[in-house]
Structure formats: C-alpha cells, structure tokens
Amino acid sequence: MSDAVAYYVITLLVYMGCNVMFVLGLNLQFGLANIINFSYYILVAVGGYFAGLVVLGPPQPVESGGTEYLFGWTLPWPLPVAVAGLAGAVLALLVGIIAVRRLRSDYLAVATLVVGDVAWLLTGNTTSVVNGWNGLTGIPQPLADTLNLPQLQYQWVYLGIVLGFALLSFLIMQRLTHSPFGRSLRAIRENEYTAAACGKDVFRLRMTAMVIGGAIAAVGGALFIEFIGTVQPSMWNVPETFVIFAALIVGGRGNNWGAVLGAILVPVGFLEGSRLLPQDWIDPNLIDPLRWIIIGSVLILVLYFRPQGIFPEPKRRFRKILRQLAVDEGPGRQIHRRTEELP
Amino acid sequence: MTDDLALRVTGVSRSFGGLHAVAGCSFTVRRGTITGLIGPNGAGKSTMLNLLAGALQPDEGSIRFFGGEIARLPSFQIARLGMARTFQLSSEFARMTVLENLMVAPLNQRGDSVWAALLGPRIWKREEREHVASAWSLLQRFNLVHLAHEYAGNLSGGQKRLLELARALHMKPRLLLLDEPMAGVNPALISQLTDYIAALKGEGLTVVMVEHEMGTVERLCDPVIVMAQGRVLAEGSMAEIRANEAVVTAYLSGQRV
Amino acid sequence: MDLLLPTIGFGLVTASILALAAVGFTLQFSVTGVVNFAFGDLMTVGAYVAWLVNTGLHWNIWVGAVAGMLFLAVASVIMNRLLLQPFIRKRTDLFGLLIVTFAFGLIVENALQAIFGPNYQSYTYSPSSSVGFLGMTFTVNQLIIIVLAVIVMLLVHGLLRYTKVGKAMRAMADDPALARACGIKVARITDLAWLISGALAGLAGFVLVLNTAAFAPSTGEGFLLVIVAAAVLGGVGRPYGAMAGALIVGLVTEVSATIIPAEDKSVAAFVILILVLLLRPQGIIAAARG
Numbered sequence: 001m002s003d004a005v006a007y008y009v010i011t012l013l014v015y016m017g018c019n020v021m022f023v024l025g026l027n028l029q030f031g032l033a034n035i036i037n038f039s040y041y042i043l044v045a046v047g048g049y050f051a052g053l054v055v056l057g058p059p060q061p062v063e064s065g066g067t068e069y070l071f072g073w074t075l076p077w078p079l080p081v082a083v084a085g086l087a088g089a090v091l092a093l094l095v096g097i098i099a100v101r102r103l104r105s106d107y108l109a110v111a112t113l114v115v116g117d118v119a120w121l122l123t124g125n126t127t128s129v130v131n132g133w134n135g136l137t138g139i140p141q142p143l144a145d146t147l148n149l150p151q152l153q154y155q156w157v158y159l160g161i162v163l164g165f166a167l168l169s170f171l172i173m174q175r176l177t178h179s180p181f182g183r184s185l186r187a188i189r190e191n192e193y194t195a196a197a198c199g200k201d202v203f204r205l206r207m208t209a210m211v212i213g214g215a216i217a218a219v220g221g222a223l224f225i226e227f228i229g230t231v232q233p234s235m236w237n238v239p240e241t242f243v244i245f246a247a248l249i250v251g252g253r254g255n256n257w258g259a260v261l262g263a264i265l266v267p268v269g270f271l272e273g274s275r276l277l278p279q280d281w282i283d284p285n286l287i288d289p290l291r292w293i294i295i296g297s298v299l300i301l302v303l304y305f306r307p308q309g310i311f312p313e314p315k316r317r318f319r320k321i322l323r324q325l326a327v328d329e330g331p332g333r334q335i336h337r338r339t340e341e342l343p
Numbered sequence: 344m345t346d347d348l349a350l351r352v353t354g355v356s357r358s359f360g361g362l363h364a365v366a367g368c369s370f371t372v373r374r375g376t377i378t379g380l381i382g383p384n385g386a387g388k389s390t391m392l393n394l395l396a397g398a399l400q401p402d403e404g405s406i407r408f409f410g411g412e413i414a415r416l417p418s419f420q421i422a423r424l425g426m427a428r429t430f431q432l433s434s435e436f437a438r439m440t441v442l443e444n445l446m447v448a449p450l451n452q453r454g455d456s457v458w459a460a461l462l463g464p465r466i467w468k469r470e471e472r473e474h475v476a477s478a479w480s481l482l483q484r485f486n487l488v489h490l491a492h493e494y495a496g497n498l499s500g501g502q503k504r505l506l507e508l509a510r511a512l513h514m515k516p517r518l519l520l521l522d523e524p525m526a527g528v529n530p531a532l533i534s535q536l537t538d539y540i541a542a543l544k545g546e547g548l549t550v551v552m553v554e555h556e557m558g559t560v561e562r563l564c565d566p567v568i569v570m571a572q573g574r575v576l577a578e579g580s581m582a583e584i585r586a587n588e589a590v591v592t593a594y595l596s597g598q599r600v
Numbered sequence: 601m602d603l604l605l606p607t608i609g610f611g612l613v614t615a616s617i618l619a620l621a622a623v624g625f626t627l628q629f630s631v632t633g634v635v636n637f638a639f640g641d642l643m644t645v646g647a648y649v650a651w652l653v654n655t656g657l658h659w660n661i662w663v664g665a666v667a668g669m670l671f672l673a674v675a676s677v678i679m680n681r682l683l684l685q686p687f688i689r690k691r692t693d694l695f696g697l698l699i700v701t702f703a704f705g706l707i708v709e710n711a712l713q714a715i716f717g718p719n720y721q722s723y724t725y726s727p728s729s730s731v732g733f734l735g736m737t738f739t740v741n742q743l744i745i746i747v748l749a750v751i752v753m754l755l756v757h758g759l760l761r762y763t764k765v766g767k768a769m770r771a772m773a774d775d776p777a778l779a780r781a782c783g784i785k786v787a788r789i790t791d792l793a794w795l796i797s798g799a800l801a802g803l804a805g806f807v808l809v810l811n812t813a814a815f816a817p818s819t820g821e822g823f824l825l826v827i828v829a830a831a832v833l834g835g836v837g838r839p840y841g842a843m844a845g846a847l848i849v850g851l852v853t854e855v856s857a858t859i860i861p862a863e864d865k866s867v868a869a870f871v872i873l874i875l876v877l878l879l880r881p882q883g884i885i886a887a888a889r890g
Contacts, residue, residue: 036695102878106635106694110832111877114825118870175461180446180454180471183439187447190436197396197430198514199422199450208457242702249699285717289710296703296710303696304686316443317492321475 003152010155012268014227017162019263021169021220023247024256025213028173029092030245031254031313032182033209034189035100036109039116040217040244045236046091047084047218048225052136055080055226077142081222088218089211096210101203116238124233135232142226162223169216173256176212183316185209186254239292243267246299252309261310270295348407349374349518349549350395355404355414356573357390364390366573368404372518377540377550379564381557383594386570388553392522395551396428397421409517423450427516429507431523437496441487441506444495445478446471448513474513481509485539501532508539518549525556537562569593607854609736615850616749617807621823622830622842623756624800628676630773630837631793634684635698638705640824641712642798643805646672647815648712650806654723661725661810669802676798677791679704705821712817720814745807752800753843760839765792773837826853826866829873848872 022044029035055077099111124133141158149157176182184205187195192202225231247266252258270291302309350372357365365387372378380388393399395406397418406414413421422428436444452474453459454467464471482488485505490498495506504524511519524540525533537559543550554560560567560581567584569576571593577584584590625639636642649671650664687700730737738746760766768789771779780786808823809815830849834841849869856868 098878106698107877109695109698110635110828111874114828114870114873114877117825118867118874121867172461175463176457179460179464180452180467181457181460183443183447184455186439187436190438191434193398193418194430194434194436194510195447196417196419197422197428197434198448198510199419200447200455201419212457239706242706245699246703286714289714292710293707293714296707299703300683300700303692303700304690307692307696313438315440315492315494317440318442318446318475321472322479324472325476325479 006152007155010159011227013159014162014224016264016268017159017166018220018224018227019244019247019267020166020260021216021223022244022267023251023259023263024169024173025215025217025220026244026248027213027254027256027259028176028209028216029213031248031259032177032185032189033206033213034105035096035206035210036105036112037095037210038109038113038238038241039095039119041236041238041240042116042119043088043092043214043217044221044224044240045231047088047221048231048236049130049136050087050218051080051084051222052139052225052231053130054083055139055142056136080142080226081219084222085215085219088214088216088221091218092210092214093207096207100206100210113238116241120233120237130231133233135230135235137230139226139229139231141229158227162227165219165223169220170256170260172212172216173259177254177256181205181208243295246295249299249307249309250302252311252313254313255309255311258309258311258313266295347374348372349376349409350551351405351407352391352395353405353407355391355394355401355406357394357399357401363573365394365401368570368573368575370568370575370578372549372551373566374409374549375544375547376565377544377552377563379560379567380551380553380570381555381560381567382570382576385572386593387573388570389522390573391570392428392520392551392553396426396520422514425517426520427511427514427518428520429511429522429524431526433503435495435498435503435506435510437494439495440492441495441498442475442478442482442491444506445481445510445513446474448510449474449477450514478513481513485509501528504528504532504536505539508536512543516548518551519543521550521552521554523553523555525554525559533559604855604858605734605736607858608851609733609738611851611854612736613738613742613745613811613850614854615847616746617804617811618826618830618850619749619843619846620752620800620807621804621827622834622846623753623839624797624804625827626831626834626837626842627756627769627800627839628793628797629831630839631769632680632790633694633776634680634688635694635701636797637698637702637824638679638708639797639801639827640820640822641705641708642672642676642801642820643808643823644712644815644817644820645675645708646802646805647809647819648716648721649802650809651721651723651815654725655721658724661723661806664723665803665806668806669799672802672805673795673798676794676801680790680794705824709817709821716817718816718818720816722814723809741810745811748803748807752803756796756839765789769793825873826869829869832873833876 022041025043026040029037029040095112095115099108099115103111123130126132130136141154142161184195184200187198188200188202188205196202243266247262248259249262250266251260251262348371350370352371353369355365355368356363368387368391380391382388390399394401394414397413397416397420401414404414405412408421408424408426411424413424413426416424436447439447452467453470454464459466479488479491482491485508487502487505487509490502495503498506508521508524521540524536528536533556540550540552540563552560552564554564565580566578567581568578569584569587569590571590576589576593577587579587621639621643625636629635646668649668650661653659653664653667654661683700683704684697687697692700727739730739731743733743758766760770768779768784769792771782771784772786772789776786805820809819812819826849830845831842832845833848834843834845849872852872853866853869860868
C-alpha cells in the first residue's frame with residue numbers, strides 16, 4: 001500500500017485501539033457498576049495531560065515563545081503511561097469519594113456534568129498549569145529515539161503497542177466481568193440494598209470499578225495523546241463523553257465485546273469515517289453538524305428499539321460447572337429456553 | 344457471657360424528625376427459635392427490623408448479636424456476621440438469572456476480591472462449583488429448578504418470595520430476619536411458605552419474623568414480641584400474649600389478634 | 601463600592617433571565633419528573649425564531665419574542681408527545697430519559713448550525729437609552745427584562761396558588777399516582793406543563809440574547825448548567841425555590857466578577873451547585889421550610 005494509505009490505516013487503527021480502551025473503561029464504571037459519570041472523558045484527558053507533562057522537557061520561558069505548564073520531567077517511556085494510569089485512578093477515586101458516595105443517579109449525572117464543565121473552564125482559563133486553551137504541543141512519540149526507525153516503520157511499531165494495550169485491557173475486563181467480583185457489581189447495579197444485605201461492601205466495590213475504569217481510560221488517553229502529539233481543552237468536553245456513552249449503549253452495555261464493537265462503530269467508524277466522504281458530496285460546513293445529528297438520532301433510536309445494544313449482556317448459565325456437577329436439569333429444560341427476554 | 348441469646352436489644356430508640364418510631368425498646372431473641380414480631384400498624388416493627396439489619400442506625404441503645412455489638416454497623420457488615428434478611432417489596436436482581444441470584448448470596452467468596460478476579464478463575468473456580476451445587480439443591484428444595492436460568496425479574500410474585508427466602512438461606516446465616524414474608528401472598532402459597540419456614544427451626548437456624556398474618560404467627564412463632572407505638576408491650580407465647588390486657592387494648596384500636 | 605452597585609445591577613438582570621428559564625425548567629420537572637437537558641437548546645431556538653421574525657420579516661423584536669414563545673410552547677408539547685412519551689411508556693428509567701433529552705438537544709443545536717451556520721447573529725433594533733436607578737444603570741431593555749420576570753413570577757404564583765390547573769400541577773408534583781387516582785387529567789396537565797415550559801424557554805432565550813447582543817447555536821446549551829444550578833439551589837422541583845435560586849445565582853455570578861477574573865464568573869455558580877449537591881441536595885429553600 002502507498003505511504004499515505006498506510007498512514008491513514010495506522011491512524012484509524014490507533015484511534016480504534018484507544019477508543020476501545022475508553023469504552024471498556026466506561027463499561028466497567030457504567031455498564032457493570034452503573035456509575036453515571038458524565039465527565040468520563042476527563043479521565044482520558046487527565047491521562048493525556050499527565051503523560052504529556054512528564055515526558056516534555058521543562059517549559060521554555062514565555063517571553064521567548066514558550067508555553068507554561070507543570071512538571072516537564074522528560075521521563076522515558078513507559079513511565080509517562082504509568083503516571084497517566086495512576087493519575088486517572090486517583091482522579092476517579094476522588095470523584096468517587098466525593099460524588100458517588102452521596103448522590104443518586106440523576107443528581108450524579110448533573111453533578112458530574114457540572115464538575116466536568118467547571119474543570120474545563122478552569123483548565124482553559126489558567127495558563128500556568130497546562131497552558132490553558134492552547135494546551136500542550138510537541139509531545140514526542142515514545143521510544144522514537146531509542147528505536148531509531150524510519151517514520152513509517154515506527155508508526156507500525158507504535159500501533160502494535162497500542163493494540164497490545166487494548167488487548168490487555170480487554171483481557172482484564174473479561175476476567176473482571178466473568179468473576180464473582182463482576183457478579184457482585186451487577187448485583188449492586190440491580191439492587192444495591194439487597195446486595196448489601198448479602199454482605200457486599202457496595203462502596204468499596206463501586207470504588208474499585210471506578211478506579212480501574214479510570215486507569216484504563218487514562219492509559220488509553222496517554223497512548224492517544226502521545227500519538228497525536230498535542231492535547232487541548234477543545235479536544236475533551238461533554239460531547240466527547242457523550243460519544244463514548246453512545247458507543248457503549250449502541251455496542252451493548254455490560255458486554256465487553258459490545259464495548260469493542262461500539263468503539264469501532266461510533267467514535268471510529270462514524271466520526272472518523274465521515275472524513276472519507278468526498279468533498280463534493282456534501283457542503284463541508286454541513287458535515288460536522290450532520291455527524292452530531294446522526295449520532296444523536298442513532299442513539300435515540302437504539303435506546304428505543306434496542307436499549308440493550310447490539311451485543312446485549314449475556315445470560316450466565318454456568319454451563320461448564322453444571323456439566324461438571326453432572327446435574328440433571330430435568331424436563332423443565334425446554335421451558336426456560338424459550339423464555340429469554342424480559343417483558 | 345455465653346449467649347444462648349441470638350439477639351439482645353437494649354433501650355433502642357430511633358426518631359424521624361419529630362416522630363418516635365422506636366422508643367426505648369428492649370427484648371431478647373433466643374437461639375433456635377422462630378420469634379414473631381407483631382403489633383398494630385405504626386407500631387415500629389419495620390423500623391425495628393431495619394435497625395436490627397443495619398439499614399437504619401439507632402439514635403441510642405445497644406443491639407447484641409450472639410454477644411457482639413452491632414448497633415452502629417453498616418448493613419453489609421451485619422450480613423457478614425451471619426444475619427440474613429428478606430425484603431418485603433421486589434428485591435430480586437432482576438436482570439440476573441435465578442441461579443445467579445443465589446450465587447450472589449454466599450459470604451466470603453474468594454472470587455469477590457478484585458485481585459482474585461484479575462489473577463484468574465483458577466483461584467476461585469472450585470469454591471464457585473461448591474456454591475453452584477449448594478444453590479442447586481436449594482432450588483430443588485424450593486421447587487425452582489425449572490426456573491434456574493430464567494431472569495429473576497420475570498418470576499411471578501410468589502416465585503420471587505421463594506427466591507428471596509432461598510437467597511437468604513444460601514448465605515448460611517445464623518439468624519434470619521423475615522420482613523412480612525406472607526404479605527400479599529395467595530393462601531395456597533402461604534401454607535407452602537409456612538412449611539418451609541417451620542422446617543428451618545429443625546436446622547438450628549434462628550428466625551425473627553415480622554408478620555401481620557396471624558394464622559402464620561400462630562403456627563410458627565414461639566415466642567412472640569408485641570410492639571405498639573414504638574415500644575415493646577409484651578413478650579411470651581401466643582397464649583400469654585392473648586391474655587395480656589395491654590396487648591388486647593393496643594390491638595382493639597388496630598387489627599384483631 | 602464603585603464596582604459593587606453596577607454588578608448588582610447586572611446581577612439583577614441575569615437573575616431575571618435566569619428566573620424565567622429556571623421556573624420553566626423546574627415547573628415542568630416538578631409535574632412530569634423529566635429532566636429536560638434540551639432546555640438550553642430550546643432557548644436558542646426561541647432566540648432564532650425571534651431573530652427570523654426580526655431580521656427576516658423586519659418586525660419589532662418584541663413581536664419576535666412572542667413568536668418565539670408560541671413556537672416553543674407548541675414544539676415542547678410535541679416533543680413530549682412524540683419523543684418522550686414513547687420512552688416513558690416503555691418504562692425507561694430517569695437516566696435513559698436524560699440521555700434522550702440530551703441527545704435531542706444535541707440534534708437541535710446542530711440542526712440550527714446546519715441551517716444558520718455557526719456564526720454569531722444579532723437582533724436589529726434601535727439602541728435603547730439608559731436609565732439610572734438607585735445608583736445602578738440599566739438600559740430600557742434591561743428594565744423591561746426585569747419587569748417581565750417579575751410579572752411572569754407573579755403569574756406563575758397566581759397559577760399555582762389560585763387556579764384549579766395550578767393545584768392539579770402541585771398535586772402531580774407531590775404524588776403523581778395519587779393525583780391520577782383523584783381524577784386529575786394527567787395527560788392534559790402534562791401538556792400544559794410542557795406548554796408553559798416551552799413558552800418560558802422561548803422568552804428566556806430571547807431575553808438572554810437581548811442582554812448579550814450576539815448569539816450562536818451553542819448559546820443556550822452553555823446556559824443550561826447555570827439554570828440547573830439555580831433550580832437545584834432552590835430545591836429540585838420547587839418553582840418558588842427556582843425563583844430564589846435564580847436570584848442568588850444571578851447575583852453571585854455577577855458580583856463574583858469583582859473578585860475573580862471575569863471569564864471565571866460562571867464558575868462561581870457552578871461551585872454553588874456542587875456544594876449544594878454535596879451538602880444539601882434537597883436545596884436550601886427546603887432547609888428553610890423544614
């Protein structure tokens with residue numbers, strides 16, 4: 001394939017890998033634990049910012065055309081990614097302790113939305129922390145110097161790294177989801193009082209989901225920003241969070257395969273794919289608003305006709321264990337197979 | 344002090360705003376009994392039950408559970424100490440199967456810890472198998488096997504009651520708190536449920552039952568604690584309670600004993 | 601003191617705009633239980649309708665305002681019937697409805713952008729003169745806004761307190777099941793709640809633009825959070841509380857500009873909201889009563 005096409009494919013796949021991580025993180029927080037964090041994307045942004053802040057060199061003085069930001073420690077890879085993950089985990093923990101503990105779901109949605117917006121405004125208006133609205137730029141790509149490869153080769157390597165992290169996130173999520181821990185989360189989601197009456201420490205379990213989800217999102221954010229090279233407030237606000245929610249809802253809430261599919265369809269397939277539209281098809285000014293109109297409409301339609309998503313949460317049948325126990329499920333077997341859906 | 348007492352409640356009070364739902368209640372529950380908690384409407388029975396289970400915190404007083412103080416513990420910790428409770432209204436995990444509902448119950452599951460979950464099934468698979476086996480036998484006992492893989496939300500009201508009881512039992516509790524188990528249940532199922540609960544006594548379980556349905560209380564409960572207006576009026580067998588003037592008066596303004 | 605009075609003046613105007621919006625938002629929520637996250641974008645629509653009438657038909661802006669109110673009143677009722685009721689019938693939970701209204705708001709905002717472009721527009725009217733009042737300076741339009749807000753508050757008060765419909769609304773806010781059981785025509789009252797909410801959204805959108813001079817498709821959406829701040833402060837679902845909340849938020853927002861940098865002034869409102877949500881989610885007015 002030609003170089004231009006190769007670059008495009010790599011870009012698309014990197015976007016996909018990172019978005020898969022974003023949606024998986026949300027699946028843990030929202031799909032399983034039912035925590036409505038309407039500023040979810042800030043966890044992604046925090047990951048990106050922290051990675052950038054520690055990998056960049058010290059800030060140049062403003063007078064000579066530099067920018068203002070904190071840290072600037074020039075840490076070698078993979079430390080920035082680790083720092084990012086930690087930052088995401090800590091922020092998620094803070095949000096959890098302050099908000100999730102006290103607020104019911106609709107208040108929580110509003111509260112997180114507001115906090116997110118405030119954080120966005122403050123980040124933009126304060127230049128000393130992360131250079132305000134202009135953000136951080138010139139973030140070097142990891143290992144570029146050590147590997148010393150030609151540009152295109154390097155991009156393939158980086159793609160491999162991203163996909164590796166995405167795969168790791170998926171495996172972690174699968175393990176968590178299909179374990180008693182995941183079951184306890186779902187029980188809390190269904191009825192937290194009954195779950196507490198069964199001895200589940202609701203707060204601790206939800207915080208764990210919050211923190212791990214935050215870490216995954218932040219690591220994805222770090223990988224994303226290290227690829228793009230820049231991070232600014234215009235890249236992360238409520239619409240971005242909305243897209244990730246839409247991806248999860250369309251793909252299938254509570255289902256990790258659904259999360260992956262949603263990530264491929266919505267942020268990548270749709271948003272990025274619409275860049276491919278030939279210029280003379282539609283007036284380019286219309287493309288952006290049209291995108292959002294379509295996403296909004298698709299989400300409303302999905303919520304109405306298939307709220308469980310394309311890949312709904314699977315029914316747990318304990319097949320393997322029941323077979324091992326050589327259980328006779330009896331003549332009733334035929335009956336329960338037909339009654340699948342909730343009315 | 345060795346406790347033959349499953350519960351020792353001393354001077355427990357709880358108010359909501361200006362309303363004294365429970366005021367200076369004291370009573371005991373002996374191990375291995377099915378103790379009834381009855382009283383006219385507004386007596387504070389539900390509040391008392393929630394105080395015992397940790398869903399509410401008392402304003403003052405002490406609650407000792409097999410000798411240990413539990414009055415200000417959160418409900419999940421009390422559950423872990425061996426107290427299981429049922430709820431009156433729909434409390435099943437609707438989008439999980441009946442079998443899964445039961446699988447949530449067992450305490451101290453190794454796989455519940457996030458680390459165990461991350462390290463993989465090998466760590467918790469054996470325990471899981473044991474729990475499935477015990478859950479399955481509970482389903483057989485309550486005649487719910489044919490619904491094992493049905494979503495709990497799809498069950499009929501009566502089936503949900505049975506599931507609720509099975510779930511509480513799967514916690515292998517020392518004490519079972521039943522919150523009006525017969526409320527809104529059809530007569531045929533009432534007798535079935537009564538049989539199930541009666542059988543529990545023989546297994547060494549202690550049961551405390553809040554109930555309005557007097558037939559059930561008569562059949563199952565000995566002793567019986569009567570509450571009215573937030574206080575304990577009397578404790579004793581059904582016969583003794585019936586003869587108690589204060590009890591009769593309290594009920595005359597409410598329902599009949 | 602020099603700076604304080606004018607900012608109080610600004611605060612009163614902001615509070616008036618906010619009051620119109622917050623009361624509409626809250627009244628509808630109290631009756632229907634739906635958090636309308638498209639409210640801000642509906643306000644923008646109101647602003648655009650008024651603008652069309654003003655610049656397109658060359659009519660007086662106030663006529664445009666009325667047009668905006670009427671359009672939005674009807675549109676809100678239709679939105680409820682066509683978009684929200686199907687979900688409510690399907691027993692979608694509160695969060696699901698919130699997402700639906702949010703998505704709808706997104707669609708509306710982008711439809712406006714697709715049709716009118718992202719650029720800022722403004723109304724055409726002759727600049728009004730200034731009036732001094734208690735050491736504060738207002739333009740005539742600003743005074744009209746304040747007066748309008750007061751009138752609307754009185755009308756809403758009159759509606760809720762003295763009319764049969766208003767009592768039905770309060771009943772529905774208190775206990776929807778009981779209200780239905782008492783024979784209240786829930787569907788009709790719901791329609792009315794949306795009608796009023798829409799009309800107020802239209803009016804609020806118009807006066808918001810009147811006060812800030814320029815607007816774009818994104819204008820209303822940013823205002824939504826300030827509305828929510830006022831509504832929550834006053835106690836979720838209490839129209840009177842929303843009035844008080846609007847006053848407080850409006851004043852605090854503007855007065856805070858004397859202390860913190862101007863571009864951060866809306867942050868003050870948000871901080872209030874967060875504090876209230878964390879410390880007293882039922883709102884401060886509720887606290888005063890109980």
